[in-house]
Amino acid sequence: xxxxxxxxxxxxxxxxxxxxxxxxxxxxxxxxxxxxxxxxxxxxxxxxxxxxxxxxxxxxxxxxxxxxxxxxxxxxxxxxxxxxxxxxxxxxxxxxxxxxxxxxxxxxxxxxxxxxxxxxxxxxxxxxxxxxxxxxxxxxxxxxxxxxxxxxxxxxxxxxxxxxxxxxxxxxxxxxxxxxxxxxxxxxxxxxxxxxxxxxxxxxxxxxxxxxxxxxxxxxxxxxxxxxxxxxxxxxxxxxxxxxxxxxxxxxxxxxxxxxxxxxxxxxxxxxxxxxxxxxxxxxxxxxxxxxxxxxxxxxxxxxxxxxxxxxxxxxxxxxxxx
Amino acid sequence: xxxxxxxxxxxxxxxxxxxxxxxxxxxxxxxxxxxxxxxxxxxxxxxxxxxxxxxxxxxxxxxxxxxxxxxxxxxxxxxxxxxxxxxxxxxxxxxxxxxxxxxxxxxxxxxxxxxxxxxxxxxxxxxxxxxxxxxxxxxxxxxxxxxxxxxxxxxxxxxxxxxxxxxxxxxxxxxxxxxxxxxxxxxxxxxxxxxxxxxxxxxxxxxxxxxxxxxxxxxxxxxxxxxxxxxxxxxxxxxxxxxxxxxxxx
Numbered sequence: 001x002x003x004x005x006x007x008x009x010x011x012x013x014x015x016x017x018x019x020x021x022x023x024x025x026x027x028x029x030x031x032x033x034x035x036x037x038x039x040x041x042x043x044x045x046x047x048x049x050x051x052x053x054x055x056x057x058x059x060x061x062x063x064x065x066x067x068x069x070x071x072x073x074x075x076x077x078x079x080x081x082x083x084x085x086x087x088x089x090x091x092x093x094x095x096x097x098x099x100x101x102x103x104x105x106x107x108x109x110x111x112x113x114x115x116x117x118x119x120x121x122x123x124x125x126x127x128x129x130x131x132x133x134x135x136x137x138x139x140x141x142x143x144x145x146x147x148x149x150x151x152x153x154x155x156x157x158x159x160x161x162x163x164x165x166x167x168x169x170x171x172x173x174x175x176x177x178x179x180x181x182x183x184x185x186x187x188x189x190x191x192x193x194x195x196x197x198x199x200x201x202x203x204x205x206x207x208x209x210x211x212x213x214x215x216x217x218x219x220x221x222x223x224x225x226x227x228x229x230x231x232x233x234x235x236x237x238x239x240x241x242x243x244x245x246x247x248x249x250x251x252x253x254x255x256x257x258x259x260x261x262x263x264x265x266x267x268x269x270x271x272x273x274x275x276x277x278x279x280x281x282x283x284x285x286x287x288x289x290x291x292x293x294x295x296x297x298x299x300x301x302x303x304x305x306x307x308x309x310x311x312x313x314x315x316x317x318x319x320x321x322x323x
Numbered sequence: 324x325x326x327x328x329x330x331x332x333x334x335x336x337x338x339x340x341x342x343x344x345x346x347x348x349x350x351x352x353x354x355x356x357x358x359x360x361x362x363x364x365x366x367x368x369x370x371x372x373x374x375x376x377x378x379x380x381x382x383x384x385x386x387x388x389x390x391x392x393x394x395x396x397x398x399x400x401x402x403x404x405x406x407x408x409x410x411x412x413x414x415x416x417x418x419x420x421x422x423x424x425x426x427x428x429x430x431x432x433x434x435x436x437x438x439x440x441x442x443x444x445x446x447x448x449x450x451x452x453x454x455x456x457x458x459x460x461x462x463x464x465x466x467x468x469x470x471x472x473x474x475x476x477x478x479x480x481x482x483x484x485x486x487x488x489x490x491x492x493x494x495x496x497x498x499x500x501x502x503x504x505x506x507x508x509x510x511x512x513x514x515x516x517x518x519x520x521x522x523x524x525x526x527x528x529x530x531x532x533x534x535x536x537x538x539x540x541x542x543x544x545x546x547x548x549x550x551x552x553x554x555x556x557x558x559x560x561x562x563x564x565x566x567x568x569x570x571x572x573x
Contacts, residue, residue, distance in 0.1 A: 108452060143536070302549070
């Protein structure tokens with residue numbers, strides 16, 4: 001009996017969120033006397049095995065095929081279903097991402113398995129899984145339960161810490177076959193990589209821009225602040241709608257969920273739809289000229305004032321502090 | 324093209340909601356059309372206005388859901404089916420998928436649209452579950468939907484960029500609210516909606532769901548933060564110090 005973790009790969013490396021989930025699965029498995037296993041699905045899946053071993057997987061399934069160069073739901077559901085049939089795990093845990101959200105429901109239906117999406121914590125029970133998940137734009141926590149085997153669980157980024165625990169893993173390469181005749185979407189192109197040098201969902205520091213950032217000058221200040229910190233750039237819907245920031249940078253209920261060590265919300269009012277994506281950050285700084293803006297309810301440190309006046313000295317001070 | 328849009332009635336997330344004794348209590352009791360589903364209805368309207376076609380709605384839920392169906396009819400959809408379930412029934416995503424799949428097995432389907440998730444659960448499972456049950460190709464989290472002859476061209480928001488996919492009906496697409504701003508029904512639309520066909524029937528529930536909510540809790544309170552007010556250069560410097568020496572993040 002095992003717990004199986006799906007290891008996502010993005011931009012040529014293993015997603016940190018997947019290692020977080022793997023670390024948690026290792027602990028749960030140890031407590032229950034279960035094996036901890038992982039699955040890698042990528043054209044060069046075996047290149048990532050060593051990294052997965054460092055985080056304690058005892059067995060790693062690999063599925064290699066050129067089709068996995070880009071995200072496509074049909075082959076990914078097929079590959080995951082085949083690995084799960086082979087591994088017969090009690091639980092399949094997946095770090096949540098747009099790719100995982102795209103396949104979780106279909107995978108659950110194909111395997112006739114219960115699924116819990118986007119949980120913030122989970123544990124094993126005799127009959128399945130008990131978990132906690134934010135609901136209603138992350139205003140409340142629902143305690144939920146699933147009964148069956150396997151149970152599929154997707155886990156929000158930042159729910160657990162990634163901790164190394166090297167193990168010597170057995171490796172099993174599984175063949176991939178795909179029914180080309182079955183109708184499926186065909187990928188025409190992928191437009192625009194995410195803005196900023198650092199990937200948002202993996203970042204330790206996030207600088208996020210909202211409606212208060214009105215123009216290119218404000219955007220330049222955001223870029224500078226992000227550069228000084230080595231931060232990824234996030235945004236609220238307002239500045240995506242006007243085209244100042246790319247849609248991939250949107251944080252919130254409909255965008256990305258982030259939980260960095262430091263989240264600096266610049267000119268963001270803090271509507272619940274935005275807060276749903278960032279309220280789990282460790283330290284939150286809010287910079288807003290409206291002292292009544294709801295973002296201050298989440299802020300560890302709140303600065304009331306005009307961002308165009310505050311950011312230049314802040315960038316300067318942080319540059320000095322970083323020495 | 325013929326569109327079938329699956330919609331859900333949800334509590335108004337903007338209205339005050341509290342947790343009492345592990346239950347969510349909606350003081351206003353206001354129920355609304357799920358915002359993501361409203362974007363799906365709008366997307367179908369835009370395409371049928373440009374290229375012709377028709378729009379069916381389907382909603383699984385208690386009696387009260389009829390009001391939400393009428394609202395979506397007032398936006399401009401042609402007809403509706405209400406799969407009525409009891410107020411007390413415990414429905415999870417898999418249950419909705421079964422109810423909807425049975426419905427489409429009966430009626431047939433060309434393009435099925437859903438919201439990418441429901442505002443109350445934020446789970447986002449039902450759309451892809453339904454596609455799998457019906458054996459349909461699907462795209463989730465669409466931010467743009469276009470019609471090129473017999474082909475739907477869907478742009479979805481992925482992890483690192485926007486993926487442009489082509490698919491041929493029958494198929495299913497789940498819509499993001501970033502796709503459009505759903506129209507507000509006009510008075511004329513509301514009057515017309517009253518005369519549009521609405522087929523209401525009792526739905527047989529497929530056994531007990533295997534996932535369930537045990538109870539609700541408030542979020543753990545964040546420690547109250549500190550507000551820095553004053554000269555911009557001063558507070559900027561103070562913040563840099565606090566991040567370094569107190570929060571120890573920089």
